[in-house]
Amino acid sequence: MISLFDLSLKLNGFPIEKAKAELNEIVSLSEKEYVEFLQNKKEEIVRYHLNNNAFYQELVQNRNDLKWEELPILNKQNLQKPLEERLSKGYSLKDVYLNKTSGSSGTPFIFAKDKYAHALTWASNIMRFGWFKIDFNHSYQARFYGIPMDFVGYQKERFKDFLSRRFRFPVFDLSDAVLEKFLQKFKTKKFDYINGYTSSIVLFAKYLEQNNLILKEICPSLKACFVTSEMLFESDKKLLEKQFGIPIINEYGASELDLIAFENPKGEWQINAETLFVEILDENNQVLPYGKEGRIVITSLFNKANPFIRYDIGDIGILDEKSTLQKPILKKLVGRTNDVALLPSGKKSPGLTFYYVTKSIIEDDGNVKEFIIKQTKLDTFEIEYVSMTALNSEQIQKIEQAIALYLEPNLHFTFTRKMVLERTNRGKLKQFKSSL
Structure with missing residues (x-):
């Protein structure tokens, strides 16, 4: 051949x-x-x-x-x-x-x-x-x-x-x-x-x-x-x-x-x-x-x-x-190097740490297919996710507790359920983004 x-x-x-x-x-x-x-x-x-x-x-x-x-x-x-x-x-x-x-x-x-x-x-x-x-x-x-x-x-x-x-x-x-x-x-x-x-x-x-x-x-x-x-x-x-x-x-x-x-x-x-x-x-x-x-x-x-x-x-x-x-x-x-979260305490943390911590909780029942985390302010993060059913307050609380434990307390999160997540023009999924 x-x-x-x-x-x-x-x-x-x-x-x-x-x-x-x-x-x-x-x-x-x-x-x-x-x-x-x-x-x-x-x-x-x-x-x-x-x-x-x-x-x-x-x-x-x-x-x-x-x-x-x-x-x-x-x-x-x-x-x-x-x-x-x-x-x-x-x-x-x-x-x-x-x-x-x-x-x-x-x-x-x-x-x-x-x-x-x-x-x-x-x-x-x-x-x-x-x-x-x-x-x-x-x-x-x-x-x-x-x-x-x-x-x-x-x-x-x-x-x-x-x-x-x-x-x-x-x-x-x-x-x-x-x-x-x-x-x-x-x-x-x-x-x-x-x-x-x-x-x-x-x-x-x-x-x-x-x-x-x-x-x-x-x-x-x-x-x-x-x-x-x-x-x-x-x-x-x-x-x-x-x-x-x-x-x-x-x-x-x-x-x-x-x-x-x-x-x-x-x-x-x-x-x-x-x-x-x-x-x-x-x-x-x-x-x-x-x-x-x-x-x-x-x-x-x-x-x-x-x-x-x-x-x-x-x-x-x-x-x-x-x-x-x-x-x-x-x-x-x-x-x-550019995917770093700056936190109110002055701490810097790799954005993937957030992703990792959230991932360990969010996926245990297979409901959530994919998610991304966006930092919009020093203490504020948006989590966008695709799932069969919306996250309930108990799951959200669990995520917030874990992040407080691994990173630091008093951070604010909003959770938005989406049909699909935006990918780059090449089709990659950027797991963490900071707009700071």
């Missing part, structure tokens, strides 16, 4: 064979060789952008005597200027891979990758999915994602799906009637794996639970489910494993970089150390030791078109104590 996926990459000018060969070389380096490889790659990419990228030269104030630790931290605000001003010499908008970040951090921007760097991204994806016997050329994907709603964008995405052996389930409307239609597709199509946004896949699993169905029994060809783009809570992972009857693999990535971490068959969240270099920094930009929580800062080792050197992605995380340079393990992804 023709390898349509590899072929479509090649036709678009992405040298996938070369990228796969280099990736194999990197993976087979000894620990000592890897340390040398990483050092060389870091020096090489900095030197390249200092010589060829006016935007980066300006950022480092034209100094080329800086040690790695002294290099500036790049953030999303730095990158919000026209792409032409950020492209390296010798690259034009026609000969790079172009895309836009999802804007889930509130600061979207357009970025470029040179074609070889993008081919390496795909080689890395192919290798990691291969750990679970998934092959992009032959395996059939059930894709839970958004889709452009304009005619041309919609048709283009559907054609890309066809080439990539994917069937797309758009996630903008996830009412029971729509989920029932999804289920019918699993009865008639031989899917090998599921891939998509955590929140919509969890919602589908709740629908199966409600109807006492196990997906693997309905669609026996299924091998694995990969969730991405949103937090996967332990309780949700258990639900997915139970209702799908297949392994659930957690991935963490960023469109402007690559897959950042991918759960390996041992259940560790293994960082992609082949194409990226990941550091954890404190608020003074000092590198933290393994085991300490801080800002996730990432360097793209191969992207020559656009510098992503010591780039603060806006997430908070911890690298495991057992990490090595060659095999860093992400112990925990705490959440996004």
Whole structure:
């Protein structure tokens, strides 16, 4: 059978064979060789952008005597200027891979990758999915994602799906009637794996639970489910494993970089150390030791078109104590830096703490399908939720008590029941938002 996926990459000018060969070389380096490889790659990419990228030269104030630790931290605000001003010499908008970040951090921007760097991204994806016997050329994907709603964008995405052996389930409307239609597709199509946004896949699993169905029994060809783009809570992972009857693999990535971490068959969240270099920094930009929580800062080792050197992605995380340079393990992804709740006492708390506490109470009877929390004032929060029946005063009181216990007392809540929750234009559900 023709390898349509590899072929479509090649036709678009992405040298996938070369990228796969280099990736194999990197993976087979000894620990000592890897340390040398990483050092060389870091020096090489900095030197390249200092010589060829006016935007980066300006950022480092034209100094080329800086040690790695002294290099500036790049953030999303730095990158919000026209792409032409950020492209390296010798690259034009026609000969790079172009895309836009999802804007889930509130600061979207357009970025470029040179074609070889993008081919390496795909080689890395192919290798990691291969750990679970998934092959992009032959395996059939059930894709839970958004889709452009304009005619041309919609048709283009559907054609890309066809080439990539994917069937797309758009996630903008996830009412029971729509989920029932999804289920019918699993009865008639031989899917090998599921891939998509955590929140919509969890919602589908709740629908199966409600109807006492196990997906693997309905669609026996299924091998694995990969969730991405949103937090996967332990309780949700258990639900997915139970209702799908297949392994659930957690991935963490960023469109402007690559897959950042991918759960390996041992259940560790293994960082992609082949194409990226990941550091954890404190608020003074000092590198933290393994085991300490801080800002996730990432360097793209191969992207020559656009510098992503010591780039603060806006997430908070911890690298495991057992990490090595060659095999860093992400112990925990705490959440996004901008999703922080400021409380009247002056305390700062990750917005996901609210979400987590509320979730532990709200879901024990399966009535509430989804909810989001919005902070409107220092002491005021709105909880919007989708459910079969409205929350009663006893349940509301329980939530308020738990939040008072975990966070602080005297906070005010309003609860609004909705038919559907608003998602971003990509179809993601933003669990916590602060308008402060």
